[in-house]
Amino acid sequence: MASHKLDSLDRKILEMVAEDARVPFLEVARACDVSGAAIHQRIAKLRAMGVLKGSQFIIDPEAIGYETCAYIGLYLKDPESFDDVVEKLRNIPEVTECHYTTGGFDMFIKIYARNNHHLLNIIHDRLQPLGLSRSETIVSFNAVIDRQLPIPEAELEEEEGEEE
Structure with missing residues (x-):
């Protein structure tokens, strides 16, 4: 999959919406020192690029x-029956994934x-x-880390681009 070039505004927007998908665009605009319209445009661009894949409420299964x-x-x-x-x-x-x-x-x-039953x-x-020949089950007791990936820094993207 292709990596997308993100500028500092894109990264700041992504950090804020990853932390809270319900953050008002006006609050993001103020934090980024740009207009609300600019945030709407950037969010639309990030969605079109496939970087942002919607927003949702997370239901706690327990x-x-x-x-x-x-x-x-x-x-x-x-x-072959995949x-x-x-x-x-x-x-x-x-089945969630x-x-x-x-x-x-x-x-x-x-x-x-x-429950186990x-x-x-x-x-x-x-x-x-x-059509399984067999399966192996691992029960999770608790997810101790559950987070979004960090947004890559521009320097990292440039270094990776130079190696190609």
Whole structure:
């Protein structure tokens, strides 16, 4: 994927909206010492470039009854069935992420379950019928780091561009 050139205003905007997606554009404009219209234009540009991918409220799974978070490595009987399996995974609401990976797994997913019994039911009743040869489950006790990536500094971008 292409890296996008970001200037200091872009970086400041990204830092502010990454910290709080609901920050008013006028507050961002004041902090950046530009007009509100300039912030609207920059946000639109960052969205069009694919740097910003919307905004959303984050629901705490535990607060709504999903006490178990698990990561599951999937081994497919037929690795050519990736696309079919992904479409079927989209229909399992407890699956919140799916990644194609290197290494032993064909896919790696993140799921939330109400408890361990619910997790077992999801694996047995909903994942196994997808054509798995086997799976490996890792239960997460707690996410101790959960953050956005830092916005790269201009010097770093220039150094990387010179090496190409």
